[in-house]
Amino acid sequence: MIPPPDSPEGAMLRFIRKRAVASLISLVGLIVMVFFLSRLTGDPAALFLPVEASAEMKQQFRELHGLNDPLLVQFGRYVGNVVTGDFGESLRKARPALDVVLEAFTWTLWLAIVTMTLVTGAAIVVGSLAAFRAGGFFDRLSSVISLVGASVPDFWIAIVAIVVFSVNLAWLPTSGTGSLLHWILPIAVLFIRPFGIIVQVVRGSMIGALSSAYVKTARAKGVKSGPIIFVHALRNAMLPVITVIGDQAASLLNGAVIVETIFGFPGVGKLMIDSILQRDFNVVLAAILVTALAIFLMNLAIDLAYALLDPRIRH
Amino acid sequence: MKRMLVLGALMLGTALSPAFAGSGPIKIVLPEEADLLEPCMATRSNIGRVIMQNISETLTELDVRGDKGVMPRLAEKWEQNADGSWRFHLRQGVKFSDGTTFDAKDVKHSFDRIMSDKNACESRRYFGGMTVTPAVVDDYTIDFKADPVQPILPLLLSLVTIVPEETPLEFVREPIGTGPYKLTDWTPGQQIVLTGRDDYWGAKPEVTEATYLFRADPSVRAAMVQAGEADLSPSISQLDATNPATDFSYLDSETVYLRIDHNIEPLNDVRVRRALNIAIDRQAFLGTLVPDSALLATAIVPPPTLGWNPDVKVFPYDPDGARKLLEEAKADGVKVDTPITIIARSANFPNVTEIMEAIQAQLQEVGFQVELKFVEVAEHEQYYSKPFKEGRGPQIVAAMHDNSKGDPSFSMFFKYATEGTQSGFSDPKVDDLIKRASAAVGEERAKLWSELIAYVHDEVVADVLLFHMVGFSRVAERLDFKPSMATNGTLQLSEIKIK
Numbered sequence: 001m002i003p004p005p006d007s008p009e010g011a012m013l014r015f016i017r018k019r020a021v022a023s024l025i026s027l028v029g030l031i032v033m034v035f036f037l038s039r040l041t042g043d044p045a046a047l048f049l050p051v052e053a054s055a056e057m058k059q060q061f062r063e064l065h066g067l068n069d070p071l072l073v074q075f076g077r078y079v080g081n082v083v084t085g086d087f088g089e090s091l092r093k094a095r096p097a098l099d100v101v102l103e104a105f106t107w108t109l110w111l112a113i114v115t116m117t118l119v120t121g122a123a124i125v126v127g128s129l130a131a132f133r134a135g136g137f138f139d140r141l142s143s144v145i146s147l148v149g150a151s152v153p154d155f156w157i158a159i160v161a162i163v164v165f166s167v168n169l170a171w172l173p174t175s176g177t178g179s180l181l182h183w184i185l186p187i188a189v190l191f192i193r194p195f196g197i198i199v200q201v202v203r204g205s206m207i208g209a210l211s212s213a214y215v216k217t218a219r220a221k222g223v224k225s226g227p228i229i230f231v232h233a234l235r236n237a238m239l240p241v242i243t244v245i246g247d248q249a250a251s252l253l254n255g256a257v258i259v260e261t262i263f264g265f266p267g268v269g270k271l272m273i274d275s276i277l278q279r280d281f282n283v284v285l286a287a288i289l290v291t292a293l294a295i296f297l298m299n300l301a302i303d304l305a306y307a308l309l310d311p312r313i314r315h
Numbered sequence: 316m317k318r319m320l321v322l323g324a325l326m327l328g329t330a331l332s333p334a335f336a337g338s339g340p341i342k343i344v345l346p347e348e349a350d351l352l353e354p355c356m357a358t359r360s361n362i363g364r365v366i367m368q369n370i371s372e373t374l375t376e377l378d379v380r381g382d383k384g385v386m387p388r389l390a391e392k393w394e395q396n397a398d399g400s401w402r403f404h405l406r407q408g409v410k411f412s413d414g415t416t417f418d419a420k421d422v423k424h425s426f427d428r429i430m431s432d433k434n435a436c437e438s439r440r441y442f443g444g445m446t447v448t449p450a451v452v453d454d455y456t457i458d459f460k461a462d463p464v465q466p467i468l469p470l471l472l473s474l475v476t477i478v479p480e481e482t483p484l485e486f487v488r489e490p491i492g493t494g495p496y497k498l499t500d501w502t503p504g505q506q507i508v509l510t511g512r513d514d515y516w517g518a519k520p521e522v523t524e525a526t527y528l529f530r531a532d533p534s535v536r537a538a539m540v541q542a543g544e545a546d547l548s549p550s551i552s553q554l555d556a557t558n559p560a561t562d563f564s565y566l567d568s569e570t571v572y573l574r575i576d577h578n579i580e581p582l583n584d585v586r587v588r589r590a591l592n593i594a595i596d597r598q599a600f601l602g603t604l605v606p607d608s609a610l611l612a613t614a615i616v617p618p619p620t621l622g623w624n625p626d627v628k629v630f631p632y633d634p635d636g637a638r639k640l641l642e643e644a645k646a647d648g649v650k651v652d653t654p655i656t657i658i659a660r661s662a663n664f665p666n667v668t669e670i671m672e673a674i675q676a677q678l679q680e681v682g683f684q685v686e687l688k689f690v691e692v693a694e695h696e697q698y699y700s701k702p703f704k705e706g707r708g709p710q711i712v713a714a715m716h717d718n719s720k721g722d723p724s725f726s727m728f729f730k731y732a733t734e735g736t737q738s739g740f741s742d743p744k745v746d747d748l749i750k751r752a753s754a755a756v757g758e759e760r761a762k763l764w765s766e767l768i769a770y771v772h773d774e775v776v777a778d779v780l781l782f783h784m785v786g787f788s789r790v791a792e793r794l795d796f797k798p799s800m801a802t803n804g805t806l807q808l809s810e811i812k813i814k
Contacts, residue, residue, distance in 0.1 A: 046696050048435065050359070051737060052729045054443045061435045092350045093503070094486040103503060159534055167538050174538045175530055177505055264530040266504025277692065 012307065016300065023296040027289070031082070034288050035075055035281075043067070044091055044279040065091060078285075087289075088282035092275075097282035101268065101290050107177075108260075108267040109294070112252035114183070115190045120245055123195050127202025128229045128237075131210055142199040149196030158189045158262045175263040186263045190256055194248035201244045202237065209233035238309055246302040250295045337813050340524035341794065343806070344536045344545040348529040349507060352498060353486045354476035355429050355436035360717075360804040364549070365527055367805045369509055370412075371476035371492035374403055374422065375469050377721045379619065379801040384721075385469050389417065389477055389493060399464035403472075405455040409516045411479045412497035419457040423449045424480040426459075433484035438474050441725070466756040470722055495520050495809055504529075509808070520809035537789050546791040547811070549802050553606050553665060556787040564608045567786035568617050568719035568800045571664065573657065573674075573779035574699065574712040574730070577740035582709045584649045586640040588776040591711075592630040594637035594681040595674055597781060604666045604673065605782050612780040614768045615726050616718045619800060622752070622764025623723075627772050637681040654684040659713035660695040664784060671713055700736045715784070719800050723764045724753050730778075731771055742775055 044067065045058040062068045066077065081088060087098040130139035148157075165185065166174040173182050209215065210233050218228050257269035268287055275283040347361040354371040357363040368376065374390035390403040409417035426449045429436045447461045447468075461468055479491050490498060495517060496509035507527040511520060528545060530536050536548040537555035556562035573591070581587045597611045610618070613627040645651045655678075659671045671687055678685045690698070697704075699712050714737075718726045727749050728734075733741035748770065752763035771777045788798045795812035 042693050042697070046700070047693055050437060050440060051696060051700055052725075053437075053440045054736075057435070057440060057443075060432050064432070064435060094351055094353070095488065100503070107504075159532075162535060162538050167542050170542060174542055174544055175535050176528060176544075261531045262535055264528065264535070270531075279693065 012304075015303070015307075019300055019303065023299075027292055027296070030288060030292055031079075031285065032075075034285055035078060036071070038276070038279070038281045038284055039071060039074075041276075041279060044281065047278055048091060087286040090275075090283045091280045092278055092283075093280075097280075097286040098290075100283055101271065101286040104266055104268040104271040105287075105290050105294070107265060108253065108256070108269065111183075111186065111190065111256065111259075111265065111267060112249060115187050115252060116194070116245065116249045118187065119191055119195045119198060119248070122191075123198035123202050124234070124241070127199040128206050128234060130199070131203045131206035132225065132229055134207070139203070142196075142203060145192060146196035146200050149193040152192075154189055154193065155258045155262060157192065158185070158259060161185050161189060162262075175265075177265065182263075186256075186259050186265055190252065190259050194252070197248060198241065198244055201241050205237035205240050206233055209237040212236075235309060239306065242302055242305055242309070246299060249298055253294050253298065254291055338521045338523055339813055340526065341522050341546040341808075341811065341813070342526045342528060342544065344528045344530055344539050344548045346529070346531060346533070346536065346550055348504065349527075351486060352488065352490045352501065352507070353436075354425075354478050354490050354492060355434065355438050356486075357476045358438045358441070358474050358804070363804045364802075364806045365507055365509070366490055366492070366494075367476070368494060368807045368809075369496045369525075370490050370494045370498060371478065372494045373473050373476055374405075375473045377470065377473050377801075379719060379721065380799050385473065388473075389422075390472075393469055396458065398460070400458050400460035401465075401468045402452070402456060402458050403469075405457065406516065407455055409493050410514050411491050411493055412512055413479060413491045415479050415481070417477070417479075417493050418454045419451040420454075421477055421480045422457050423451050424482065425477045426475060428478065428482065428484055429475060431484045434486055438476070441471050441474050464754070466754055466760065467722055467724060470720070474720075496525070499524075518809070520811075521813045522808045522811050525808050540789040540791055543791070546794055547796065548789045549786070549798050549806060551787050551789050553787050556789070558789075560792060561789050562787060563790065563797055564606060564785045564787050565798045565802065566608075566610065566617060566619075566800055567784055567798075567803050569664070569715050569717050569784040569786075569803070570612050570615055570617060571713070571715050571781045571784060572612065572615060573781065574714055574737060575739050575778050576703065576707075576710045576712075577777075578703070579707065579709045581644065581649045581651045581653055582655065582711070584644050585776050586644045587649065587651060588779075589630075590637040590640040590644075590681065591678065591683070592776060592779050593633040593640075594683070595630075595677050595779065595781075596632040597629060598632065600670065600673070600782070604670045606785045606787070608785045610783040612783050613772055614723075615716055615730055615778075615780065616723050616768075617783045617800065619721065620718065621722050622761045622768060624765040624768040626765075627769050634677075634681050641682050651682070652684055653709055654686050655709045655711060656686045656688055657711045657713055658688050658690060658695065658698045660692055661689045663695075663713070664715055667713070701738075711779075717803060719804055723768070724749075727764070727767060728753070731767075740775065740777060745771060745775065745777075 045061040049057055049061060066074060078088065087096065089095065090097045090100050093100055126138050126142050130142045133139065162174050162185065165172045172184055176182055215228055215233055218232050254269060256267065257273055259265065260267040260270040268291060272284065272287045275287065345364060349362045349365045351362055352366055353362065354366060357367045357371055372389050374388060375385045376388040378384060378386050389406050389409065391406050393401055393403045395401055405419060405422065411417060429438050445461050445463060445465060447459055450458045450460065452458055459468055465471065477493060482491065495512060495515040497512055499510040500506065500508035509525045511523045530539065533552035534555050537551040539545040540548050540561065556564065575582050575588055577583050601607055601609060611629045613629055614623055616623060641651045657671060657675065659667055675685045675687045698710065699714055716726060716730065729737050731738050731745050732749050733746050745767065748763055748767040752760055752767060755763050786798065790796050793814055795814050796810065
C-alpha cells in the first residue's frame with residue numbers, strides 16, 4: 001500500500017528515493033573516475049611479472065587479461081559485466097574480485113559494527129556524566145582518552161598493547177583471528193580515537209542541553225538527575241552526535257589499515273591498499289563500490305535517525 | 316576443538332613416550348600472504364616458500380647449504396645426449412597427492428603448461444631466448460631438446476614444478492604435487508595448512524603439519540614466536556633480533572647496488588663511475604645502517620654462486636682519489652657538475668632512506684651534484700627496466716637483486732648484456748663473455764663467469780656494488796633449523812627438525 005504523497009510516510013519515501021538517486025549518480029561517477037584513474041597508474045604486467053620477464057611474456061599477460069584493448073573498449077566491457085553482477089577476476093589471486101572483497105569486507109563490517117556500538121554507548125554515558133559534573137571523574141577520564149586518541153599514533157598503541165598484553169602478560173593472542181579473544185586488542189586500539197572525538201561532542205552538546213529552560217523546569221519539578229540526563233537532555237543533544245558517529249563509522253568502514261596490518265586482520269583496508277599498489281584494478285573497483293555502497297546505506301540510516309529523533313525534520 | 320585435540324595429543328606424546336619427541340606440527344609466520352598456490356608460480360618467493368618442495372617437487376634441486384651442486388629429486392640421474400639434448404631418468408613408485416602415479420607424461424605436461432599462453436606462469440621467464448622441447452622416451456625417461464643447447468638445463472629444471480598430467484592450463488587453486496605434504500586448508504587472509512602425506516616416496520619429515528600465518532609487521536612476527544603462537548619467522552627486523560638463543564642472521568642472497576645509466580653524460584665516463592665507487596665508505600655502513608654481518612659486494616651475485624671471484628677486491632674508500640678523478644674528467648670537458656638523480660624505492664630494504672641519504676652526502680662531499688628521489692615499486696620498475704625514458708638526465712637506480720639459484724646466468728644477462736632489461740650499458744666483450752659462459756660447463760663455466768665478474772667490476776666499472784644483505788630470523792627453541800640463502804624463496808619443511 002502506497003501512502004498518500006502528503007502524509008509523513010510519503011514524504012519519507014520521497015526523501016529516501018531522492019537520496020538513492022543522488023547516491024547512484026555519485027556511485028557511477030566514482031566507477032568512471034576510479035576505472036580511468038587506476039589505469040593511469042601504469043601497467044599491471046610490470047608488477048605481476050618479475051623485472052626479468054621478457055617483453056613477450058608481458059605482452060602475453062596483457063593479452064590474457066584484455067589489457068591491450070583500447071581503454072574505452074575495456075571500460076565498456078567492464079560496465080557490461082558489472083551490470084550482470086560480474087566484477088571480473090583478481091589478477092593476483094586468480095579468483096572473482098567480488099569474492100575477495102566481500103570476504104574482507106565482512107571482517108571490516110564486524111569490526112566497525114562492534115567498535116562503533118561500544119564507542120557510541122561508552123561515549124554517550126561518559127560524555128553525559130562529564131557534562132553533568134564538569135571537572136569530575138568522568139570529565140577527566142574523557143579528556144585523557146581524547147588527548148591520547150588525538151595525539152598517540154595507533155600503530156604505536158597497537159605494538160605496545162601486543163608487548164604488554166600478549167608477550168609479557170600472555171593474556172591475549174598477539175594477532176590473527178580464530179577466537180573471540182583475538183578481537184579484543186584490535187577493537188581496543190580502534191576504540192580510542194572515535195571515542196575521544198565523540199565523547200567531546202556529547203559533552204559539549206549536553207552542556208548546552210542541560211542549561212536549557214526545560215531542564216531547569218524538570219529540576220524544579222523534582223525529577224531525578226538520571227532521567228534528566230538520559231531522557232530529557234540526551235535526546236535533544238543527540239543530533240550533532242549522530243553526525244559525528246556517522247563520520248567515524250564511515251572511516252572504519254573504509255578499513256582500518258594500520259590495525260588490520262599489525263594484527264593480521266584480513267579486512268578491506270589493507271586489501272585496498274595492496275590492490276592499488278599491485279594494480280589489481282578489478283579488486284580496487286569492487287572494494288570501492290562495496291564500501292561506497294555501505295557508506296551510502298549508513299548515511300541513509302543516519303538521515304532516518306535524524307527524522308526519528310527530531311519531529312521538525314519529520315514534518 | 317581441533318586445537319584441544321592437537322594439544323592433547325602433544326601432551327600425551329610428550330608424557331607417555333619419548334619416541335614421539337622429534338615430530339609434530341609447527342606454525343610459521345611469514346610477512347606476505349601467498350595470494351596464489353599455483354605450482355608454476357612457485358619461483359615467486361611468497362608462493363614458493365609455501366609450496367616449493369613441500370607440495371610441488373622438481374626434477375632436480377640445487378644444494379644451497381653444501382657444495383653438491385645440482386642434486387636429484389624426481390629425476391634419479393641425467394646425462395647429455397650426443398646431440399646436446401638432455402635425458403632424465405625419473406624416479407619410479409612416486410605418487411601425486413591425488414593418488415595418480417608420476418611418470419614422464421606428467422613432466423612433459425608440466426613443462427608445456429608453463430610455456431602455454433593460456434596462463435601467466437612465472438617460471439617461463441627462465442626459458443627466454445631458447446626453444447625447449449620435451450619428448451617422452453618411455454614412462455620413466457624423458458628427453459629435453461634445447462635450441463640453442465643449454466648446458467645448465469638440469470639446473471633450470473630445478474625451477475619447474477611437476478604437476479599431474481590432468482592439471483588444466485589455467486591457474487589452479489588446489490595444487491597437487493608429489494611432495495611430502497598436501498594442502499589441507501587455505502582460508503584466504505588467515506592461514507594455509509599443509510599436512511604430511513603417508514604415501515610420500517621419500518623419508519618422512521619430522522614436521523607432521525605446518526600452519527602458515529601472515530603478518531605484515533616484523534615486530535608482531537617476532538612477538539608471535541616469543542609468545543609461542545608461532546615456531547618460526549624467517550624474517551624479523553634487526554631491531555627485534557636480540558635473543559641469541561632464538562634469533563639468527565643469515566646471508567639471504569639479496570645484493571644491493573646502484574645501477575648506473577652509462578648512456579648519459581657524465582656517467583658515460585669511466586673515471587666518473589670509478590669516482591662514484593671510491594667516494595662511498597662502504598665499511599662505515601656495516602654495523603650502523605646495514606647489519607654487521609652483511610658482506611661488501613664485488614659482484615651482483617653472492618659468494619656461494621658459481622664463478623664468484625675472490626680476487627676481485629672491494630673499491631677502497633678514497634675521497635681524495637675521487638676528487639682527483641672528477642678534476643681529470645672535468646679538464647677533459649666532461650660535465651661533472653650535471654646533477655645526477657639517484658632513484659630509490661621506498662621501503663625496499665631496512666634503512667633504505669638513511670642509507671641513500673648517507674650515500675648522497677658522501678658523493679656530494681667529493682663534488683658530485685646528487686639529487687635523491689624515492690618512488691613506489693611500480694614507478695621504480697619504470698626507471699629500472701628498459702625502455703628508458705627519452706630525454707632523461709643522468710640517472711642512478713638503487714636496487715636490490717636476488718639470486719639464490721647458484722648460477723650467475725640468472726643475473727648477468729639481465730643486468731649487464733646489451734639486450735638485458737636492466738642493463739645500463741653495452742659492451743661487446745661483456746656480451747661475448749656472457750654468451751660463452753652461458754654455453755660452457757664445469758670448470759670452464761666457472762672460469763668464464765669469474766672473468767666476467769672481474770671485467771665488469773674493474774674495467775667497465777659498470778655499477779656501484781654495495782652489500783650482500785643478511786636476513787634475521789627467529790626460530791623457537793624447540794626447533795632445530797637454521798635459515799639459509801634459499802629461505803627467501805624456498806622453505807623446505809623436511810629440513811626443519813624438532814628437538
